Amino acid sequence: MRRQRGTWVRYLLLTLAAAVFAFPFYFMVVGAFQESPTNTPDHLLPTSGWTLDNFAAIDSRIDLLGSLGNSLIFTAGVLLGTVTFGLLAGYAMARLDFRGRGATWVLMLLVQMVPFQLLMIPLYVQITRGFGLGDTYLGMILPFAINTTAVFIFTQFFRALPQEMFEAARIDGASELRILTSIAVPLVKPALTTVVLVTFIGPWNEFLWPFLITKDATLQPLAVSLANYISNVAQSTANPNGAILAGATTLAFPVVILFCLFQRYFTASNIGSAVKG
């Protein structure tokens, strides 16, 4: 009897909380397809007024496809660097005995502790003025091009593989690069998926850095152009609400879809090691 009451309370608590968490999404998606998104509770379940005009409206102010493309280039660049260099460094840290490995490990731990706020100004100076990479994709990608968290994740996975396999391959005369690409990488495919999913969210949602270094609207990722629309253009537009929600939905969708598809790969330990202050 007591036990049942406890369960009932638990479900009520979780359902209430889930409603609070999911409601803004519902509001966003429904509002994106409504002629005039509601601000009164009695129109929360719209029966009419469905339209695609909001997407046309936001597309007329910011180039929706263009900025989605920029987001994609930015994210793909970060992923490419993270996976390539992360695999190399992770393999070296886990499986290769070389001078300086201990020092590299300490460096990796230190890097996790450097906060971005401190680097923001010098990186901005360095990348826009030193390297002349303001308003370029490379400048956008560079600070995120190698992710220490990814190196940690790859190291963990490579370390879990049996040592005999590597010894055997070495005795057969395979080069280390060959061992990495033909033996080690195929065995750590779950690690690859994890790293891709965990690092995909970062650049796709990143606002501050691309916002700092892109002044050219044709290069801005969607997060930046949508933010500019919200803070500058929206006030001077007659009915911006639907357009804002349409843009927000477009930005949110790719990540949410990916997450729902690959939900089981998001284990807490991986996410936990992905956090960087």
Add this chain to the structure above:
Amino acid sequence: MSTATREPRTTEVRTTRSRWWGRQPVGSLFALPYLVFVLAIFAYPLGFAVWIAFHDYFFTAPGVDVPKPFVGLDNFAAVLTDPQVLEAFRNIGVFLVINVPLTVVLSMVLATALNAGIRWAAAYRIAFYVPYLTASVSLVGVWLLLFSSGGLVNSVLGPLAPDPSWLVNSSLAMPTIALYVTWKQLGFYILLYLAALQSVPRELHESAATDGANAWQRFRNVTVPGVRATTVLVLVLAIITGANLFTEPYLLTNGGGPDGASVTPVLLIYQRGIQQQNPDTAAAIGMLLVIVVGVLSLAANRINRER
């Protein structure tokens, strides 16, 4: 950050003659791109940040070399006597006082509820986790509508709605932002607690139940101490996230208004360093912020250990 903290120990057979550069020196070649990256993107800017903060640094046209004299602690003195900077740090204080306890309590309670072998656990987890995954810029757009003066929240509240409304109210702007961030990040912390709860032995709960402990007593005396290490992590991460606050005050309150009530240190770094072209004071604010965050994180660590 929590997973691997130890130098790997190789269990290979010891070769008779271990070479100075190791048995697979090619490893240094594999790690080289990473090392170059760390030097160029972390070490050099870090040193540069400190250098800028102690010099009279300003932007010049490319190729022009103007002396940038050493000014000692002048930048720090200017920053510490600047009322706007002090207000920004106070605002972060308000944020942390609301955000951190809410985050710890809510994520621990919801994770405990989720952990009890509930049906549709995956669906609940997705609901909690989706705000964390979604770009803040998207969600800010939604909250702007929900919390505007004619927004849904106020039309539900009716006469109870605050005047001036949430985000344009100088005493409510920062608390509203703190609620927003708590809501957005909570799913991630729930996931951390869920993982930690797996390692709290079931027998402890059972024996406590046999001894007649009710649900609250079990939560208080078994669950809470069992996940203490995670609580420290959550505290530290919540403090760091709070200190990094930029997007939310920038977009939700139009660049830190009303009356600077939601200006944050990172927002000031942006305004001073890039908009007003004073990278030296901006770098000094950055260093101050890092020191404050470091002290707070250490304190969180200490408090939790002593209890």
